[in-house]
Amino acid sequence: MCKECNYYTILTSSGLEPTENRVRVLEIIGNSSYPLSAMEVLSGIKKTHNINKVTVYRILDLLVENSILERLSTGGRAAHFGLAPNENHVRHPHFYCTRCGRMDCLKPESMTVNISPLEHSFSGAIDRVEIRVDGICKDCLEPVSS
Amino acid sequence: MCKECNYYTILTSSGLEPTENRVRVLEIIGNSSYPLSAMEVLSGIKKTHNINKVTVYRILDLLVENSILERLSTGGRAAHFGLAPNENHVRHPHFYCTRCGRMDCLKPESMTVNISPLEHSFSGAIDRVEIRVDGICKDCLEPVSS
DNA sequence: GCAGCCGATGCAATATAGTTGCATTATGAT
DNA sequence: ATCATAATGCAACTATATTGCATCGGCTGC
Numbered sequence: 001m002c003k004e005c006n007y008y009t010i011l012t013s014s015g016l017e018p019t020e021n022r023v024r025v026l027e028i029i030g031n032s033s034y035p036l037s038a039m040e041v042l043s044g045i046k047k048t049h050n051i052n053k054v055t056v057y058r059i060l061d062l063l064v065e066n067s068i069l070e071r072l073s074t075g076g077r078a079a080h081f082g083l084a085p086n087e088n089h090v091r092h093p094h095f096y097c098t099r100c101g102r103m104d105c106l107k108p109e110s111m112t113v114n115i116s117p118l119e120h121s122f123s124g125a126i127d128r129v130e131i132r133v134d135g136i137c138k139d140c141l142e143p144v145s146s
Numbered sequence: 147m148c149k150e151c152n153y154y155t156i157l158t159s160s161g162l163e164p165t166e167n168r169v170r171v172l173e174i175i176g177n178s179s180y181p182l183s184a185m186e187v188l189s190g191i192k193k194t195h196n197i198n199k200v201t202v203y204r205i206l207d208l209l210v211e212n213s214i215l216e217r218l219s220t221g222g223r224a225a226h227f228g229l230a231p232n233e234n235h236v237r238h239p240h241f242y243c244t245r246c247g248r249m250d251c252l253k254p255e256s257m258t259v260n261i262s263p264l265e266h267s268f269s270g271a272i273d274r275v276e277i278r279v280d281g282i283c284k285d286c287l288e289p290v291s292s
Numbered sequence: 293g294c295a296g297c298c299g300a301t302g303c304a305a306t307a308t309a310g311t312t313g314c315a316t317t318a319t320g321a322t
Numbered sequence: 323a324t325c326a327t328a329a330t331g332c333a334a335c336t337a338t339a340t341t342g343c344a345t346c347g348g349c350t351g352c
Contacts, residue, residue, distance in 0.1 A: 017319085019329065038309080052331050057310065059329095073219035073278070077339075078309060098273065110264035115279075118256035123284040127244065132219075132276045133261075138269040165300065184338080198302050203339065205300095223310075224338060 005030055005088060014066045021051055025059045026068065034104045035072050035082035035094065075134050076101055097137035106133065151176055151234060160212045167197055171205045172214070180250045181218050181228035181240065221280050222247055243283035252279065 007026040011018040028044045029036055036044070042056045060081055063069040070084040074096045080103050085091035092108040115129060153172040157164040174190045175182055182190070188202045206227055209215040216230040220242045226249050231237035238254040261275060 017328070019318095021330075050331095053309095054311080054332080055330055071221070073221065075217070075219065075276075095268075095270070097270070106264060106268075110267065111259060111261040111275075112263075113257060113259050113277075115257040117258075118252060118279065121256065122241075122252075124241070124243070124281050124287060126279055126281040128280050129257075130278045130280065131259075132278075133264065133272055134274050134276060135270050135272040141270055163299075167301075196302095199338095200303080200340080201301055 005083070010068055014068060016062065016066060020049075021045075021055055022059050022063070024049065024051070025056060026063065029069065029081055030083055032082075034102065035070075035080035037078040037080050039078065041081070070128075072103065072130065073132070074101070074103055075132070093131035093133060095133045095135065095137070097140055098134055099136050099140040102137060104137070151229070156214055160214060162208065162212060166195075167191075167201055168205050168209070170195065170197070171202060172209065175215060175227055176229055178228075180248065181216075181226035183224040183226050185224065187227070216274075218249065218276065219278070220247070220249055221278070239277035239279060241279045241281065241283070243286055244280055245282050245286040248283060250283070 007023050007030060008018045010026065011022055016022065024045050025041055028041055038053070038056055038060055041060070042051065042053050045051045045056070060069065060071075064071050064081070064084075067084050069081050072080045072082060072094055074080055075098055076096075082094075082105070083089050090108040093106045093111060095104045095106050096102075097104075111131070113129065113131065115126075119126065153169050153176060154164045156172065157168055162168065170191050171187055174187055184199070184202055184206055187206070188197065188199050191197045191202070206215065206217075210217050210227070210230075213230050215227050218226045218228060218240055220226055221244055222242075228240075228251070229235050236254040239252045239257060241250045241252050242248075243250075257277070259275065259277065261272075265272065
Protein backbone atom coordinates (compact mmCIF):
# COMPACT_ATOMS: atom_id res chain seq x y z
CA MET A 1 0.00 0.00 0.00
CA CYS A 2 2.78 2.37 0.82
CA LYS A 3 6.41 2.21 -0.19
CA GLU A 4 7.04 5.90 0.37
CA CYS A 5 6.25 5.71 4.05
CA ASN A 6 8.86 5.26 6.71
CA TYR A 7 6.81 3.98 9.59
CA TYR A 8 9.41 4.87 12.14
CA THR A 9 9.44 8.47 10.95
CA ILE A 10 5.66 8.67 10.81
CA LEU A 11 5.60 7.89 14.51
CA THR A 12 8.35 10.25 15.58
CA SER A 13 7.00 13.13 13.56
CA SER A 14 3.69 12.75 15.39
CA GLY A 15 5.58 12.93 18.67
CA LEU A 16 5.01 9.25 19.44
CA GLU A 17 7.66 6.87 20.71
CA PRO A 18 8.53 4.55 17.81
CA THR A 19 8.33 1.37 19.84
CA GLU A 20 8.76 -1.98 18.15
CA ASN A 21 5.13 -2.85 18.65
CA ARG A 22 3.92 0.40 17.15
CA VAL A 23 6.18 0.07 14.15
CA ARG A 24 5.01 -3.51 13.65
CA VAL A 25 1.33 -2.59 13.81
CA LEU A 26 1.90 0.23 11.37
CA GLU A 27 3.97 -1.94 9.03
CA ILE A 28 1.48 -4.75 8.87
CA ILE A 29 -1.36 -2.36 8.07
CA GLY A 30 0.73 -0.20 5.74
CA ASN A 31 1.98 -3.19 3.77
CA SER A 32 -1.49 -4.65 3.37
CA SER A 33 -3.44 -3.85 0.23
CA TYR A 34 -6.67 -3.72 2.19
CA PRO A 35 -7.74 -2.62 5.69
CA LEU A 36 -7.22 -5.13 8.48
CA SER A 37 -9.18 -5.95 11.61
CA ALA A 38 -7.53 -5.79 15.03
CA MET A 39 -7.49 -9.58 15.12
CA GLU A 40 -5.78 -9.76 11.72
CA VAL A 41 -3.13 -7.35 12.94
CA LEU A 42 -2.69 -9.38 16.11
CA SER A 43 -2.27 -12.72 14.39
CA GLY A 44 -0.06 -11.19 11.73
CA ILE A 45 2.38 -9.93 14.31
CA LYS A 46 2.14 -13.10 16.38
CA LYS A 47 3.55 -15.12 13.51
CA THR A 48 6.96 -13.72 14.33
CA HIS A 49 6.76 -11.90 17.68
CA ASN A 50 4.90 -12.00 20.94
CA ILE A 51 2.32 -9.31 21.44
CA ASN A 52 -0.81 -8.98 23.52
CA LYS A 53 -4.19 -8.18 22.02
CA VAL A 54 -4.68 -5.29 24.46
CA THR A 55 -1.46 -3.75 23.21
CA VAL A 56 -2.72 -3.99 19.65
CA TYR A 57 -6.03 -2.34 20.55
CA ARG A 58 -4.25 0.42 22.42
CA ILE A 59 -1.84 1.07 19.58
CA LEU A 60 -4.67 1.12 17.07
CA ASP A 61 -6.58 3.65 19.19
CA LEU A 62 -3.48 5.77 19.58
CA LEU A 63 -2.73 5.78 15.86
CA VAL A 64 -6.32 6.63 14.99
CA GLU A 65 -6.30 9.51 17.49
CA ASN A 66 -3.14 10.81 15.87
CA SER A 67 -4.63 10.54 12.39
CA ILE A 68 -2.05 8.01 11.30
CA LEU A 69 -4.63 5.28 10.87
CA GLU A 70 -8.27 5.42 9.88
CA ARG A 71 -10.94 3.27 11.49
CA LEU A 72 -13.38 1.86 8.96
CA SER A 73 -16.66 0.21 9.76
CA THR A 74 -17.68 -2.88 7.87
CA GLY A 75 -21.02 -4.48 7.37
CA GLY A 76 -19.78 -6.99 9.94
CA ARG A 77 -18.85 -6.62 13.57
CA ALA A 78 -15.18 -5.79 13.65
CA ALA A 79 -13.72 -2.43 12.68
CA HIS A 80 -10.97 -2.44 10.09
CA PHE A 81 -7.93 -0.22 10.01
CA GLY A 82 -6.05 1.35 7.13
CA LEU A 83 -3.59 4.17 6.67
CA ALA A 84 -5.29 7.50 7.08
CA PRO A 85 -5.46 9.80 4.07
CA ASN A 86 -2.34 11.96 3.76
CA GLU A 87 -0.14 13.38 1.01
CA ASN A 88 0.74 9.89 -0.25
CA HIS A 89 -2.70 8.38 0.24
CA VAL A 90 -5.75 10.06 -1.16
CA ARG A 91 -8.98 9.34 0.70
CA HIS A 92 -10.88 6.60 -1.08
CA PRO A 93 -14.01 4.52 -0.57
CA HIS A 94 -13.99 0.84 0.37
CA PHE A 95 -15.75 -2.29 -0.71
CA TYR A 96 -17.04 -4.89 1.71
CA CYS A 97 -17.91 -8.36 0.48
CA THR A 98 -20.93 -9.53 2.43
CA ARG A 99 -20.13 -13.12 1.54
CA CYS A 100 -16.48 -13.55 2.53
CA GLY A 101 -16.14 -10.52 4.79
CA ARG A 102 -13.09 -9.16 3.02
CA MET A 103 -12.63 -5.45 2.67
CA ASP A 104 -10.93 -3.83 -0.31
CA CYS A 105 -9.86 -0.36 -1.25
CA LEU A 106 -11.54 1.29 -4.20
CA LYS A 107 -9.85 3.84 -6.39
CA PRO A 108 -10.49 7.42 -5.35
CA GLU A 109 -11.76 8.17 -8.86
CA SER A 110 -14.34 5.37 -8.75
CA MET A 111 -16.95 7.84 -7.55
CA THR A 112 -17.50 11.55 -7.20
CA VAL A 113 -19.03 13.01 -4.09
CA ASN A 114 -20.07 16.57 -3.41
CA ILE A 115 -21.04 17.39 0.13
CA SER A 116 -21.17 21.18 -0.19
CA PRO A 117 -24.97 21.28 0.29
CA LEU A 118 -24.46 19.60 3.65
CA GLU A 119 -21.55 21.82 4.62
CA HIS A 120 -23.69 24.90 4.04
CA SER A 121 -26.70 23.69 6.00
CA PHE A 122 -25.29 21.46 8.74
CA SER A 123 -25.09 22.94 12.20
CA GLY A 124 -22.66 20.47 13.74
CA ALA A 125 -19.00 19.82 12.97
CA ILE A 126 -18.07 17.43 10.17
CA ASP A 127 -14.95 15.32 10.67
CA ARG A 128 -15.05 12.84 7.83
CA VAL A 129 -17.28 11.13 5.33
CA GLU A 130 -17.03 7.38 5.19
CA ILE A 131 -18.25 5.63 2.08
CA ARG A 132 -18.59 1.90 1.90
CA VAL A 133 -19.86 -0.13 -1.01
CA ASP A 134 -21.41 -3.44 0.02
CA GLY A 135 -21.80 -6.33 -2.35
CA ILE A 136 -20.21 -9.58 -3.46
CA CYS A 137 -16.63 -9.64 -4.67
CA LYS A 138 -15.41 -11.16 -7.92
CA ASP A 139 -13.97 -14.23 -6.21
CA CYS A 140 -17.20 -15.01 -4.39
CA LEU A 141 -19.27 -14.55 -7.55
CA GLU A 142 -17.23 -16.93 -9.66
CA PRO A 143 -18.17 -20.60 -9.58
CA VAL A 144 -15.59 -22.62 -7.71
CA SER A 145 -13.14 -24.12 -10.20
CA SER A 146 -12.08 -27.72 -9.59
CA MET B 147 -40.39 8.95 9.97
CA CYS B 148 -43.25 7.37 8.13
CA LYS B 149 -46.91 8.13 8.37
CA GLU B 150 -47.74 6.61 5.00
CA CYS B 151 -46.61 3.17 6.05
CA ASN B 152 -48.93 0.52 7.38
CA TYR B 153 -46.54 -1.77 9.17
CA TYR B 154 -48.95 -4.65 9.19
CA THR B 155 -49.32 -4.45 5.42
CA ILE B 156 -45.58 -4.10 4.86
CA LEU B 157 -45.14 -7.45 6.57
CA THR B 158 -47.93 -9.30 4.82
CA SER B 159 -46.97 -8.01 1.38
CA SER B 160 -43.50 -9.44 1.93
CA GLY B 161 -45.07 -12.78 2.78
CA LEU B 162 -44.21 -12.51 6.46
CA GLU B 163 -46.56 -13.30 9.33
CA PRO B 164 -47.53 -9.94 10.87
CA THR B 165 -46.95 -11.06 14.44
CA GLU B 166 -47.32 -8.56 17.27
CA ASN B 167 -43.59 -8.56 17.92
CA ARG B 168 -42.75 -7.90 14.30
CA VAL B 169 -45.25 -5.07 14.03
CA ARG B 170 -43.89 -3.56 17.23
CA VAL B 171 -40.29 -3.70 16.06
CA LEU B 172 -41.28 -2.13 12.77
CA GLU B 173 -43.39 0.54 14.45
CA ILE B 174 -40.74 1.62 16.88
CA ILE B 175 -38.16 1.96 14.12
CA GLY B 176 -40.58 3.49 11.65
CA ASN B 177 -41.81 6.07 14.12
CA SER B 178 -38.29 7.11 15.11
CA SER B 179 -36.71 10.06 13.37
CA TYR B 180 -33.31 8.36 13.47
CA PRO B 181 -32.01 4.79 13.22
CA LEU B 182 -32.10 2.71 16.39
CA SER B 183 -29.82 0.06 17.82
CA ALA B 184 -31.15 -3.38 18.71
CA MET B 185 -30.96 -2.45 22.38
CA GLU B 186 -32.95 0.73 21.80
CA VAL B 187 -35.62 -1.28 20.02
CA LEU B 188 -35.62 -3.82 22.83
CA SER B 189 -36.00 -1.31 25.64
CA GLY B 190 -38.53 0.70 23.66
CA ILE B 191 -40.81 -2.32 23.34
CA LYS B 192 -40.16 -3.44 26.91
CA LYS B 193 -41.73 -0.24 28.23
CA THR B 194 -45.12 -1.67 27.38
CA HIS B 195 -44.72 -5.34 26.47
CA ASN B 196 -42.56 -8.33 27.26
CA ILE B 197 -40.14 -9.35 24.58
CA ASN B 198 -36.86 -11.22 24.54
CA LYS B 199 -33.71 -9.73 23.08
CA VAL B 200 -33.16 -12.79 20.91
CA THR B 201 -36.56 -12.23 19.36
CA VAL B 202 -35.62 -8.65 18.58
CA TYR B 203 -32.37 -9.72 16.93
CA ARG B 204 -34.15 -12.38 14.91
CA ILE B 205 -36.84 -9.99 13.76
CA LEU B 206 -34.26 -7.38 12.81
CA ASP B 207 -32.35 -9.95 10.76
CA LEU B 208 -35.54 -11.10 9.10
CA LEU B 209 -36.62 -7.60 8.18
CA VAL B 210 -33.19 -6.72 6.82
CA GLU B 211 -33.17 -9.88 4.71
CA ASN B 212 -36.55 -8.88 3.33
CA SER B 213 -35.36 -5.35 2.54
CA ILE B 214 -37.87 -3.83 4.94
CA LEU B 215 -35.14 -2.51 7.20
CA GLU B 216 -31.64 -1.34 6.50
CA ARG B 217 -28.67 -2.13 8.73
CA LEU B 218 -26.40 0.87 9.24
CA SER B 219 -22.95 0.75 10.72
CA THR B 220 -21.89 3.44 13.12
CA GLY B 221 -18.49 4.55 14.23
CA GLY B 222 -19.38 2.72 17.43
CA ARG B 223 -20.02 -0.91 18.17
CA ALA B 224 -23.71 -1.53 17.67
CA ALA B 225 -25.44 -1.60 14.32
CA HIS B 226 -28.41 0.71 13.88
CA PHE B 227 -31.58 -0.01 11.99
CA GLY B 228 -33.81 2.22 9.92
CA LEU B 229 -36.51 1.75 7.31
CA ALA B 230 -35.01 0.58 4.05
CA PRO B 231 -35.28 2.92 1.07
CA ASN B 232 -38.55 2.45 -0.80
CA GLU B 233 -41.10 4.54 -2.68
CA ASN B 234 -41.85 6.59 0.45
CA HIS B 235 -38.27 6.79 1.73
CA VAL B 236 -35.49 7.92 -0.54
CA ARG B 237 -32.07 6.57 0.34
CA HIS B 238 -30.17 9.12 2.35
CA PRO B 239 -26.86 9.43 4.19
CA HIS B 240 -26.54 9.45 7.97
CA PHE B 241 -24.68 11.44 10.55
CA TYR B 242 -22.99 9.88 13.55
CA CYS B 243 -21.97 12.01 16.49
CA THR B 244 -18.71 10.68 17.83
CA ARG B 245 -19.33 12.39 21.14
CA CYS B 246 -22.85 11.29 22.13
CA GLY B 247 -23.18 8.30 19.81
CA ARG B 248 -26.48 9.42 18.34
CA MET B 249 -27.24 8.76 14.74
CA ASP B 250 -29.31 11.09 12.57
CA CYS B 251 -30.73 11.01 9.10
CA LEU B 252 -29.44 13.55 6.60
CA LYS B 253 -31.51 14.88 3.76
CA PRO B 254 -31.04 13.00 0.51
CA GLU B 255 -30.15 16.27 -1.20
CA SER B 256 -27.40 17.09 1.28
CA MET B 257 -24.88 15.50 -1.05
CA THR B 258 -24.57 14.23 -4.58
CA VAL B 259 -22.85 10.97 -5.35
CA ASN B 260 -22.01 9.48 -8.71
CA ILE B 261 -20.77 5.92 -8.71
CA SER B 262 -20.95 5.26 -12.44
CA PRO B 263 -17.16 5.05 -12.79
CA LEU B 264 -17.21 2.23 -10.27
CA GLU B 265 -20.17 0.51 -11.88
CA HIS B 266 -18.33 0.41 -15.20
CA SER B 267 -15.08 -0.93 -13.83
CA PHE B 268 -16.05 -3.11 -10.87
CA SER B 269 -16.01 -6.84 -11.42
CA GLY B 270 -18.11 -7.86 -8.40
CA ALA B 271 -21.78 -7.20 -7.64
CA ILE B 272 -22.78 -3.96 -5.95
CA ASP B 273 -25.67 -4.12 -3.48
CA ARG B 274 -25.67 -0.75 -1.82
CA VAL B 275 -23.56 2.27 -1.01
CA GLU B 276 -23.56 3.35 2.61
CA ILE B 277 -22.49 6.88 3.38
CA ARG B 278 -21.91 8.04 6.92
CA VAL B 279 -20.78 11.47 8.01
CA ASP B 280 -18.91 11.46 11.32
CA GLY B 281 -18.53 14.51 13.47
CA ILE B 282 -19.99 16.30 16.46
CA CYS B 283 -23.64 17.22 16.54
CA LYS B 284 -25.06 20.65 17.30
CA ASP B 285 -26.13 19.69 20.83
CA CYS B 286 -22.69 18.38 21.73
CA LEU B 287 -20.97 21.47 20.31
CA GLU B 288 -23.05 23.94 22.28
CA PRO B 289 -21.89 24.86 25.75
CA VAL B 290 -24.19 23.41 28.38
CA SER B 291 -26.82 25.99 29.34
CA SER B 292 -27.66 26.24 33.01
C1' DG C 293 -62.98 -31.28 19.17
C1' DC C 294 -58.35 -32.70 18.96
C1' DA C 295 -53.82 -34.79 17.18
C1' DG C 296 -50.15 -33.31 14.91
C1' DC C 297 -47.31 -29.99 12.71
C1' DC C 298 -44.77 -25.79 12.07
C1' DG C 299 -43.44 -21.21 12.73
C1' DA C 300 -42.56 -17.89 16.40
C1' DT C 301 -40.79 -17.05 20.80
C1' DG C 302 -38.22 -17.63 25.11
C1' DC C 303 -34.27 -18.91 27.88
C1' DA C 304 -29.60 -20.26 28.89
C1' DA C 305 -25.32 -20.74 27.29
C1' DT C 306 -21.84 -19.31 24.27
C1' DA C 307 -19.21 -16.46 20.96
C1' DT C 308 -16.92 -12.24 19.50
C1' DA C 309 -15.00 -7.68 19.87
C1' DG C 310 -13.34 -4.52 22.64
C1' DT C 311 -12.23 -2.29 27.46
C1' DT C 312 -10.55 -1.63 32.22
C1' DG C 313 -7.69 -2.02 36.31
C1' DC C 314 -3.67 -3.02 37.91
C1' DA C 315 0.94 -5.20 37.98
C1' DT C 316 5.26 -5.46 35.54
C1' DT C 317 8.82 -4.10 32.38
C1' DA C 318 11.35 -0.90 29.52
C1' DT C 319 13.14 3.71 28.50
C1' DG C 320 15.04 8.15 29.18
C1' DA C 321 16.64 12.00 32.26
C1' DT C 322 19.43 13.31 35.89
C1' DA D 323 22.38 3.98 39.73
C1' DT D 324 17.95 6.07 40.69
C1' DC D 325 13.88 7.65 39.65
C1' DA D 326 9.85 9.00 36.82
C1' DT D 327 7.18 7.95 33.21
C1' DA D 328 5.60 5.43 29.25
C1' DA D 329 4.59 0.98 27.30
C1' DT D 330 3.17 -3.61 27.77
C1' DG D 331 1.05 -7.77 29.70
C1' DC D 332 -2.47 -10.32 32.04
C1' DA D 333 -6.95 -11.32 33.93
C1' DA D 334 -11.28 -10.02 34.42
C1' DC D 335 -15.02 -7.77 32.58
C1' DT D 336 -18.56 -5.39 29.38
C1' DA D 337 -21.37 -4.97 25.39
C1' DT D 338 -23.17 -6.93 21.39
C1' DA D 339 -24.72 -10.66 19.00
C1' DT D 340 -25.57 -15.76 18.07
C1' DT D 341 -26.75 -20.75 18.86
C1' DG D 342 -29.18 -24.76 20.53
C1' DC D 343 -32.90 -26.40 22.32
C1' DA D 344 -37.39 -26.22 24.76
C1' DT D 345 -42.00 -24.38 24.63
C1' DC D 346 -45.99 -21.96 23.02
C1' DG D 347 -49.73 -20.96 19.87
C1' DG D 348 -52.29 -21.16 15.82
C1' DC D 349 -53.80 -23.79 11.84
C1' DT D 350 -54.93 -28.30 9.15
C1' DG D 351 -57.03 -32.51 8.41
C1' DC D 352 -59.80 -35.62 10.30
